[in-house]
Amino acid sequence: MTTTQDYRSSIENQWCPGCPNYGILTALERALVALGRAPHEVCLVSGIGQAAKLPHYLRCHAWNGLHGRAIPAAIGIHVANPALTTIVTSGDGDLYGEGGNHLLHAFRRNPDITVIVHDNRIYALTKGQASPTTPRGEPTRLQFDGVEIDPAQMLATAVVHGCTFVARGFAGDLEGLSTLLARAIAHRGLSFVDVIQPCITWGKHPLAWYRERVVPVPTDHDATDRNAALSLALDSPDRFPVGVLYETAEKPVFAESYRVRVGDGPLARLPRIGRAAIQARLAAFVVNKD
Amino acid sequence: MTTTQDYRSSIENQWCPGCPNYGILTALERALVALGRAPHEVCLVSGIGQAAKLPHYLRCHAWNGLHGRAIPAAIGIHVANPALTTIVTSGDGDLYGEGGNHLLHAFRRNPDITVIVHDNRIYALTKGQASPTTPRGEPTRLQFDGVEIDPAQMLATAVVHGCTFVARGFAGDLEGLSTLLARAIAHRGLSFVDVIQPCITWGKHPLAWYRERVVPVPTDHDATDRNAALSLALDSPDRFPVGVLYETAEKPVFAESYRVRVGDGPLARLPRIGRAAIQARLAAFVVNKD
Amino acid sequence: MDEQSVFIAGAAGEGIQTIGDVVARAFLAHGYPVFAVQEYESRIRGGNSTHRLRIASAPANAPRRDADVLLALNPEARNHYAVDLRAGGTLVASEAVDEQTIVVPFHDLAVEHGGSGLYANAVAAGALAAVLGLPIEIVVRTLAAAVARHGDAAVAGNTSAAKAGFEVARATLGGRAPKPLPKRENVYAFLSAHDVIPLAAAAAGCRFMSAYPMSPSTGILTAFARDPELGVFVEQAEDEIAAIEMALGASAAGARAMTATSGGGFALMVESISLAGMIETPIVVVLGQRPGPATGLPTRTAQEDLLFAIHAGHGETARLVFAPADPQDAIEKTVRAFDLADRYQIPAIVLSDQFLADSRFSLPALSLPSEIPDAHLADPNTIDGEYRRYALTEDGVSPRLYLGQAEALVYLDSDEHTEEGHITEDVRVVRPSMVEKRLEKGRRLRGEVAPPSRNRDEDAETILLGWGSTKGAIDEAVARLRGKGRRVGALHFTELWPLPEIAWRDDVDYWTIEGNATGQLARLLASDGGLRIEGRIGRYDGLPLDAATIVEALA
Amino acid sequence: MDEQSVFIAGAAGEGIQTIGDVVARAFLAHGYPVFAVQEYESRIRGGNSTHRLRIASAPANAPRRDADVLLALNPEARNHYAVDLRAGGTLVASEAVDEQTIVVPFHDLAVEHGGSGLYANAVAAGALAAVLGLPIEIVVRTLAAAVARHGDAAVAGNTSAAKAGFEVARATLGGRAPKPLPKRENVYAFLSAHDVIPLAAAAAGCRFMSAYPMSPSTGILTAFARDPELGVFVEQAEDEIAAIEMALGASAAGARAMTATSGGGFALMVESISLAGMIETPIVVVLGQRPGPATGLPTRTAQEDLLFAIHAGHGETARLVFAPADPQDAIEKTVRAFDLADRYQIPAIVLSDQFLADSRFSLPALSLPSEIPDAHLADPNTIDGEYRRYALTEDGVSPRLYLGQAEALVYLDSDEHTEEGHITEDVRVVRPSMVEKRLEKGRRLRGEVAPPSRNRDEDAETILLGWGSTKGAIDEAVARLRGKGRRVGALHFTELWPLPEIAWRDDVDYWTIEGNATGQLARLLASDGGLRIEGRIGRYDGLPLDAATIVEALA
């Protein structure tokens, strides 16, 4: 049986001591163990940023690629080897800023991957510029007089696109987050989880500030109700409903029709198309004598 | 007084005869005339595609740039010369596919520009591949067995981001469209108009098919009501509410605080910062003897 | 027969594609090779375009810039291309320009004989048969085969229309009418380089293709989608960055993967080319060149992206850059690109262009390379202890496992990394050794690349140096110059980076011939081959290089 | 005084920045120039990093690879950097390694004398003063000025802590304590190249800066934002593509505009570089290099993007590539980049690197170029008839109006275009003439670029060729080699593209010295300068080139 020990990495963690990123790391580890996934069945995918270093700190397969490009890489990995549990774990700047277009179109595709956004509302690794989720008015190390534009509404954007699993998590709630991540990973289709992860170095508010404002999604919330999901998803300055906002199983998963044709194994294991089949196609270019 | 004659260009139009793009062109011309804008007060901005050729066919300033990059270029133009009425007019592939990230973040910025999307639900210039708005199931010249992913919901995405003017237009209704575009252009802040523009060469449905399904936004629709706007904005397979879906004047326009500092003229006319001011700053690096 | 250069001119949407196709196939069926070039504007309807056929007794797979016969479907096209018709050439048009015009009222004859203006193309094809000495039966049979799926009425209409065109043209030609060409037994494959790239890729084991449409490479994406039996997963990405990143992800997870684009799309992939170098993940990128900069001339041809491809990406990495010369070569280069990309775990760029994409060659036979190696993956059973994705080895190549291949965990990292694939800041030992590892692959690659092909260079006093798609034109120029007594030869590069080692002679004048204005091959041969050239010929108008232009420039 | 190389080592967040800053400023205030290098990891807390000060009587603005004094704030840093301490050098640490260690319990003294562990940095600064012979009063005054805004308690705490550090260190030094350095009258500016680029840009009339954060160039964006009086509009874009496109749009609408990034971000801008060439719209791009490929070593230095910058973009266009050598040069190059970009309507790329971004030089004085030309805009009153944005002219430069400048309508087009700026498919006349127009600008530019600066090359037998930020190290190497009797000189390039024309001598050996592994300058000089080099020295570990490394390599 898989235990958290199997996931423990010996790599030195570069995060600041006390960073809520550790909470996400532990919650993810627990979720994977709870689901009984072995490390070699899991592939973490990230871009660049503080959050994006996570894959180095869990023992499993990992792709730590370019800033902003985790999603398309994860989609490629997912198609090529569907046996892998593919999980994107990266920052808000990475996934909503540089990589915004990929996330938008991933909502449309519904690949069977999980996307965990470490939403610290800041560009931490580059030392404190606004991220797409920094609230209007908040001063940063670049927007000295406060951010002058509105934050991105990616949870709501996911909902209007019918993303099949949309959730908000809180890095300060290990218990709740690991349960939520387990649900997200188990979900078939795109699971999108924005995790509130207050940066203790550059952030405006400490974990405690968020703890006071985090509320569970109401118990009577119908996660299949798009409008209800939307009102929970839309940013409010001081109330953060945590839990599954929207969920539906109604949509085909990305690449399904292809899978029906070639089966579920890794593409590397499929037999290569025969020489004869190619030669026949080449021969078809010969214009026959009449 | 400006007349449509002032906008007439002698450039040969490369669109297919009968293409609804002509409707958008004429409606735009009429809207500009109705608003009394002279050609040299207007700058059209486009990317690449059939739609994106429009700026060549109206006599006014124009930037016909790269595929997908009309929005940031328009934002730069708008900031540098706010005296210009800056209008993006480009295709659905251009603005929602390649350029999706820019549109998403433009919703957040609220620059005082107008974005007109020629939404023909296809990549026309490259000969008929799916665009981000091609409905699921529709076969194309690339998706031979039908598109297998969901269309993008950019109107709804605009609404959840509080884009200050969100509308749907129909290229087959010259009258209605020119009125709508005039309103959009007159609006202060980002005006986003998705215009249904059936491609008669690669499209699945003729203009007539759409004409039967286009309905005006209900007269009692409250365009400041986000939820009401959302239900009109979300794609439905066979009903297209046309008109202003959402409108608000509540938000600051992009670059407002900068404008307060430097005034409203073109940046090119601002006096250059004095040598002395720079020299003083350079001198501040000198570590004085104590 | 005398060689015939036929320009079929008209507006987009008017059917020059169909006419050229039918006439070409009819000639091929009759045993005569055809070389067909498409020249068109970036629009869906209207404008001026030509379908250019070069028909000869032996394959002449290179463009001709002048026409022996110009068939113009409309007056604008007729005027536009009149300058290309050689003196004494034949004009076929619906109305007379002078007494020599072969007047064929395409539309009217179609209505009269076929029952619909839709058959105007058949009239034109029939007329060309008369002008070129092609028996009308062959055209009729070719047409019938082409339209059979539209039913008997279509076959009948086309047949009558073609015959009418033939008769009217023959009558007008009168004594000028050529005698019917004898049937020959030769058989040719008729196809473009982009027709075979997808097939060669599939043969090489390609399993994943993601791309964003862009002329002239869209056809490669489409071909995979049209032929699901190839088993290749096909995805239209939201942009080119996603296209290459999806392919890289797939490659890292074990699927041989590729993408295809043009210069503008490739520009967007540049960061990921650098990534492929860093994470040592194979990928094949077809870069179909067209004239730049920026959007440029989207439907025309150029060779302007050679140095861009070689230097694309920040930092320093090994890569391959190939530029096939023709469809058969495209098969070989595609297979080799997949193989070497995989063997050295690097990006491989295949430089094609609009000319190669849209021109159909007549080739005697096509063949796949006799051996197509399997993916060069490591055997997980040979991995001892912790798997080191970037293990230092003598040749710089580490045993590669894909993500999820085995229990051994694979870490891919875009930062500078340890052998295990983890972020490192060790600048003393790890960084330098990783730089050397990655560059060692490039040094080894230099031993793999093929030297330029040789054409009568032994006794040459002047040697023409070319690359990629211009081979046909250059070889033809060599033959023509030899015909004039000039001691000319050629060396032609199709594997350009790493640049193969060449022993230059100092008793010859070297000239570069390229489809660009700045002499990119010339600069490459100077920087990496140690060669000083004598002169260079560049074409940069968007049209393919042709022999006459080269011969003139060297006169 | 003897030159002193001081490494202040610790973890990110521990305060080496502050300590180095205070000590450097104290020395400067005392009349001694300091050169300060930052070496750190890509993380916010922890790891190993150094702030390296080189203190001398005369400016020595180049890095030293070894330390005379190592002050280590923690044991890990001490162990890590011990190898860099020269034999006989002084180690300052909280606990003894051997008998020579100057033991200064930073934290404990801070608590004891300052009342808080927060003052450990002041203890360290005081200790360094003792080791280096700097009067403690100056350190105290410098510290006080630095912390004044935190109130009197902070000033008092820091003062006591610094004094305690000084006393403990001096006591331990005993007879080894240096005598206090005399005060000198010299005054220096102390700053990095990235400190002045924003100021020079503003002086050149820059009005618009859009960028996406990326080390090592983020500071340029921040500097504009911090100083609104400069009047520059500042925007953090959603990605690098948006950054450069916004800037290009602004430029087309009349605002001198720039962006700044590193290699990975520049890779994303490549398509827009090609666009700038096509629409002939000026733009200045600062490319702060760091080691690649891909994410590489984000906080380290390299010179790996020279050929990438020169060849970035599909198609062929004119451009400028500059690489300043130091802060004063950065002022000049920035102003020149804006001016020439504007005059020739082209993109100008300024190659900087992490070393230039983060290293502070001591310079006697800084000055702006005496003339800073205005934007080279056309006068609308001189426009007759329809305005032709791309009018063909002898030098390829068309009179430029910005969007909305006048009633004359401006069309900018990324397709191949007519003189009026409209899409064209005219391959016979318009396309070739537009290609020649755009490239003519490059030819003219070659007459504008400055030749390399010369250092004792007249009688040299060996000439070192370098570019950009390595000038200090190379000049120092020349001086040292001359000191050993070697006839060595240097030519240093800061304007690299177009490559200036140079008359090479055949009686000398040319060596290239670069911060990369493949010899990019060497390749450039071969392809475009006709030079065959004798040898090359490359450093590619992420650290800046230093004189000792060069001297050794040439031994």
Ligand SMILES: Cc1ncc(C[n+]2csc(CCOP(=O)(O)OP(=O)(O)O)c2C)c(N)n1
């Ligand atoms: C193409 C590119 N642009 C910019 C960067 C610089 N960069 C590194 S991390 C980062 C921001 C990270 O922010 P986020 O994703 O929110 O992660 P965090 O550090 O906050 O966890 C940026 C801009 C880069 N590495 N690559």
Ligand SMILES: Cc1ncc(C[n+]2csc(CCOP(=O)(O)OP(=O)(O)O)c2C)c(N)n1
């Ligand atoms: C970077 C880049 N990628 C791809 C292309 C090729 N391309 C030109 S137009 C187009 C699609 C246009 O679709 P859309 O914007 O919907 O315009 P339409 O032709 O339908 O009006 C594409 C993919 C390009 N010019 N540049």
Ligand code: SF4
């Ligand atoms: S900088 Fe912020 S987000 Fe990054 S590790 Fe430190 S606390 Fe966490």
Ligand code: SF4
């Ligand atoms: S291809 Fe379609 S969108 Fe383009 S001009 Fe023709 S009808 Fe209009």
Ligand SMILES: [Mg+2]
């Ligand atoms: Mg963040």
Ligand SMILES: [Mg+2]
């Ligand atoms: Mg479209």
